[in-house]
Amino acid sequence: MGEFRMPSLGADMDEGTLVEWRVSVGDHVDRGDIVASVETDKSVIDVEVFETGTIQELLVEPGTRVAVGTALARIGDAAAEDEPSEPDVPAHTEPPEPAAPPEPVTSTPPAGSTPDAAPGEPIAPPVTPPTEAPAPAHPHVVVGEGPVRRHASLMRSPLVRHLAEQLHVDPDRLRGTGPGGRITRHDVEHAAATTRRASPRARRRGIELGIDVDDLTGTGVDGAVCERDVVAAASAAEPAAPAPAPSQAADGMRAAIARTMERSNREIPHYHLSATVDLNPLTEWLAEINAERPPAERILPAAAIMRACALAAAKVTDLNGEWRDGAAVTSKQVHLGVLVSLRSGGLIVPVIRDAHERSVEEMMTALTDVVERSRRGSLRSSELSGATITLSNLGDRGVDEVLGVIPPPQLAIVGVGKIAARPMVVDGAVVARDSAVFTLGADHRASDGRTGSRFLRQIESLLANPTRL
Amino acid sequence: MTTERLTYREALRAGLRDALADDERVFLMGEDIGAYGGCFAVTLGLWEEFGPERVRDSPLSESAFVGAGIGAALGGMRPVVEIMTVNFSLLALDQILNNAATLLHMSGGQFNVPLVIRMTTGAGRQLAAQHSHSLEAWYAHLPGLRIIAPSTVTDARTMLASALDDPDPVLIFEHGALFGLTDDVPVEPEPADLDHAAVRRAGDDVTVVSHGATLHTALAAAEQLAADGVSTEVIDLRTLRPLDRPTILASVARTGRLVVAEDGWRTGGIGAEIAAMAVDEAFWDLDAPVQRLGSAEVPIPYAAHLEQAALVGVDDIVDAVKRVAT
Amino acid sequence: MADDAMELLRLALRRVAPEVDLDDVDHDADLLDELDLDSMDFLTLVGELHQRSGVEIPEADYAQMGSVSAVVGYLQSRQG
Numbered sequence: 001m002g003e004f005r006m007p008s009l010g011a012d013m014d015e016g017t018l019v020e021w022r023v024s025v026g027d028h029v030d031r032g033d034i035v036a037s038v039e040t041d042k043s044v045i046d047v048e049v050f051e052t053g054t055i056q057e058l059l060v061e062p063g064t065r066v067a068v069g070t071a072l073a074r075i076g077d078a079a080a081e082d083e084p085s086e087p088d089v090p091a092h093t094e095p096p097e098p099a100a101p102p103e104p105v106t107s108t109p110p111a112g113s114t115p116d117a118a119p120g121e122p123i124a125p126p127v128t129p130p131t132e133a134p135a136p137a138h139p140h141v142v143v144g145e146g147p148v149r150r151h152a153s154l155m156r157s158p159l160v161r162h163l164a165e166q167l168h169v170d171p172d173r174l175r176g177t178g179p180g181g182r183i184t185r186h187d188v189e190h191a192a193a194t195t196r197r198a199s200p201r202a203r204r205r206g207i208e209l210g211i212d213v214d215d216l217t218g219t220g221v222d223g224a225v226c227e228r229d230v231v232a233a234a235s236a237a238e239p240a241a242p243a244p245a246p247s248q249a250a251d252g253m254r255a256a257i258a259r260t261m262e263r264s265n266r267e268i269p270h271y272h273l274s275a276t277v278d279l280n281p282l283t284e285w286l287a288e289i290n291a292e293r294p295p296a297e298r299i300l301p302a303a304a305i306m307r308a309c310a311l312a313a314a315k316v317t318d319l320n321g322e323w324r325d326g327a328a329v330t331s332k333q334v335h336l337g338v339l340v341s342l343r344s345g346g347l348i349v350p351v352i353r354d355a356h357e358r359s360v361e362e363m364m365t366a367l368t369d370v371v372e373r374s375r376r377g378s379l380r381s382s383e384l385s386g387a388t389i390t391l392s393n394l395g396d397r398g399v400d401e402v403l404g405v406i407p408p409p410q411l412a413i414v415g416v417g418k419i420a421a422r423p424m425v426v427d428g429a430v431v432a433r434d435s436a437v438f439t440l441g442a443d444h445r446a447s448d449g450r451t452g453s454r455f456l457r458q459i460e461s462l463l464a465n466p467t468r469l
Numbered sequence: 470m471t472t473e474r475l476t477y478r479e480a481l482r483a484g485l486r487d488a489l490a491d492d493e494r495v496f497l498m499g500e501d502i503g504a505y506g507g508c509f510a511v512t513l514g515l516w517e518e519f520g521p522e523r524v525r526d527s528p529l530s531e532s533a534f535v536g537a538g539i540g541a542a543l544g545g546m547r548p549v550v551e552i553m554t555v556n557f558s559l560l561a562l563d564q565i566l567n568n569a570a571t572l573l574h575m576s577g578g579q580f581n582v583p584l585v586i587r588m589t590t591g592a593g594r595q596l597a598a599q600h601s602h603s604l605e606a607w608y609a610h611l612p613g614l615r616i617i618a619p620s621t622v623t624d625a626r627t628m629l630a631s632a633l634d635d636p637d638p639v640l641i642f643e644h645g646a647l648f649g650l651t652d653d654v655p656v657e658p659e660p661a662d663l664d665h666a667a668v669r670r671a672g673d674d675v676t677v678v679s680h681g682a683t684l685h686t687a688l689a690a691a692e693q694l695a696a697d698g699v700s701t702e703v704i705d706l707r708t709l710r711p712l713d714r715p716t717i718l719a720s721v722a723r724t725g726r727l728v729v730a731e732d733g734w735r736t737g738g739i740g741a742e743i744a745a746m747a748v749d750e751a752f753w754d755l756d757a758p759v760q761r762l763g764s765a766e767v768p769i770p771y772a773a774h775l776e777q778a779a780l781v782g783v784d785d786i787v788d789a790v791k792r793v794a795t
Numbered sequence: 796m797a798d799d800a801m802e803l804l805r806l807a808l809r810r811v812a813p814e815v816d817l818d819d820v821d822h823d824a825d826l827l828d829e830l831d832l833d834s835m836d837f838l839t840l841v842g843e844l845h846q847r848s849g850v851e852i853p854e855a856d857y858a859q860m861g862s863v864s865a866v867v868g869y870l871q872s873r874q875g
Contacts, residue, residue: 199725199756199757200753200754200755200756201725201753201754201755201756202756204753204754208847209806209809220756221757221758221792221793226756227725227756234809287855291853291854291855294842294845295838295841295842295845295846295852296842296845296846298838298854300834300835301834302834341833343812343814343831344814367835368835368839371835372839
């Protein structure tokens with residue numbers, strides 16, 4: 001039995017507003033499932049639950065602003081256990097091991113005992129019967145054998161099934177309004193009456209433009225929704241992100257950033273180092289591979305740079321981790337925070353976990369995904385914490401050098417400036433090479449200049465051989 | 470480039486004259502095409518110019534002279550057989566399908582049948598039930614044949630030469646209502662491309678596909694629709710077998726709406742094939758149901774007003790387009 | 796047609812810069828500056844344009860897409 005509380009989604013978050021519940025009472029949730037959308041100063045975040053169990057009660061109404069730590073919902077186990085954080089709740093039983101060899105063993109022996117085997121016959125492995133069906137914690141949950149559990153919202157009465165078939169409604173797409181989320185006759189009839197017809201082209205465009213065609217009134221043949229209806233709706237629609245009004249969000253976000261910057265400057269003694277890195281091998285390699293690729297598969301220099309940083313951080317671990325209780329806690333696992341600027345102003349720093357294990361291609365995919373979702377406001381809470389090092393890549397079009405401020409409690413921040421052709425000396429001659437200025441801002445309590453320059457030199461040598469990244 | 474003003478009829482004649490003059494293997498065969506000059510006056514003057522060995526009047530037996538044409542083609546000649554109208558081709562159907570279209574296959578690729586058959590087709594001239602058929606869609610059902618339909622004076626001028634270049638049988642459908650059509654054509658025209666349809670009018674809101682005389686009905690409808698703010702793309706099939714799928718599908722992919730209009734009956738017409746193709750290959754681009762227009766499902770009437778009512782008219786096309794595009 | 800290319804750009808832009816109104820920006824100014832796009836945004840835009848129109852846009856051609864006008868011109872010349 002446990003409570004789901006308002007999480008802290010940022011170093012300086014005190015309060016959050018529950019925007020929407022993504023589960024209902026009676027729903028089973030597994031650890032990691034998204035249960036609610038919470039609005040913070042920075043964005044609307046999808047919050048994951050850390051327990052497995054059943055939602056017993058939703059304690060807070062959507063729209064309410066509460067302090068971090070406030071109980072939002074009660075989650076019960078199906079089993080009468082006391083460890084809510086235990087992922088292997090007994091209700092998740094494995095199916096019993098198949099009763100092994102055929103003859104002569106035909107009956108299930110009691111757990112733990114071994115039948116006498118006939119000489120030469122294999123001993124039947126002890127068949128573990130399922131643990132006792134735990135007492136249901138909620139009257140609408142039916143516990144069955146194995147991992148599949150029947151749930152009220154999956155139950156369909158014969159009337160509902162028959163009606164759905166008759167009215168050409170797919171019950172799996174309905175949200176039931178009956179007890180426990182059960183689908184009722186009314187749900188089916190309502191869906192049949194309100195489903196719009198839409199042309200294949202309209203549906204395709206709807207997907208492309210993020211418009212639900214079922215919400216539109218059609219002006220096409222027989223009142224069907226056609227392409228122009230979708231296009232008209234798309235031009236009339238607000239930008240997709242469910243973010244709060246830009247000025248409010250910016251104010252809240254600015255305040256949050258301000259607090260973080262103050263704390264960083266207050267608590268962390270920074271030192272800065274910089275190195276100009278020859279990126280010609282990288283830009284040449286990327287031009288070569290991108291030439292054969294459609295846009296969706298092209299790789300940006302940022303992805304390779306992220307990979308190099310992650311590998312360097314995994315090696316020079318003094319820069320990879322957190323400052324906790326007066327000491328550096330470092331690790332070989334690199335969770336890379338990536339600074340993403342938002343169009344409405346402000347920054348957000350999603351974390352790419354296990355960055356040291358991702359190839360350049362995988363890094364590109366992760367980066368694209370995380371930037372898109374950052375801008376749309378649909379990052380998950382687990383993606384906003386746990387960074388072991390951060391990368392700021394404003395260099396794109398901006399400045400030559402980025403002197404970063406370490407987001408506490410991390411130990412370092414890497415900055416990369418604009419990639420541009422600059423004169424460099426190669427084999428005694430001055431030539432134009434693509435290059436960028438890499439900077440390191442690091443916590444002097446955890447490392448010193450020697451370590452920092454080792455880190456930068458690592459990145460430099462990794463980027464000199466991009467094909468081996 | 471010098472042009473001359475020709476009627477469709479004169480263009481056909483010019484094409485035939487060039488064919489006879491350029492290749493001594495070419496000869497013409499058909500009912501009353503020689504001394505009489507052809508019952509639609511297409512071959513007028515050719516018998517006098519080229520003589521009875523090259524412009525041969527045939528007995529009144531389609532099966533016999535189409536068969537003879539097949540034999541001549543097998544023997545290395547390049548016959549252009551005229552069946553007076555498609556209505557009479559029914560008497561030569563066995564020759565056309567089981568011999569001309571199939572000998573290449575049955576001979577294991579040894580015997581091509583480079584035969585060209587010209588036929589007048591279509592309704593609208595009060596020739597009544599037995600003489601008003603448009604069967605090009607029917608013939609387009611048969612593998613082994615190329616089916617073409619010149620709708621413009623230029624195509625009438627140039628398609629024959631390209632048909633003669635084809636080593637396999639080609640059936641040319643000349644719509645009877647077009648013989649008087651006039652246009653300027655180059656004196657030295659380019660050879661016709663027999664593989665592609667032509668976009669006769671570009672548009673964005675709807676694709677209208679047609680051929681033969683109905684093409685002109687479609688173009689007139691497009692003009693009317695433009696006044697109502699609908700931008701119509703009109704495609705002239707030119708070849709019914711093989712259909713130029715890419716051109717049709719590209720247009721439908723853009724406009725999302727398809728209307729097919731033909732002279733023949735709607736059921737199982739060329740529109741049915743094109744509609745199925747659109748639903749199969751351009752499904753996700755369709756913004757409205759596909760429309761097919763064809764003659765009413767009746768034997769074509771003799772009385773003028775009834776005949777007109779049975780055929781696809783400008784208003785029918787306009788209505789169909791408005792149904793799906795507005 | 797120029798209108799088509801502009802419309803294509805307008806629709807593709809919704810993905811990366813939904814609040815930008817093409818009528819309000821300088822069509823001849825530097826594209827990235829004027830629309831506030833970074834390299835990721837630009838790549839996403841190129842992807843959208845490619846997907847919607849089928850036009851191949853190799854990396855080598857990025858230099859020809861330096862402004863709204865340049866992009867429209869580029870698309871036009873490759874769409875016909």
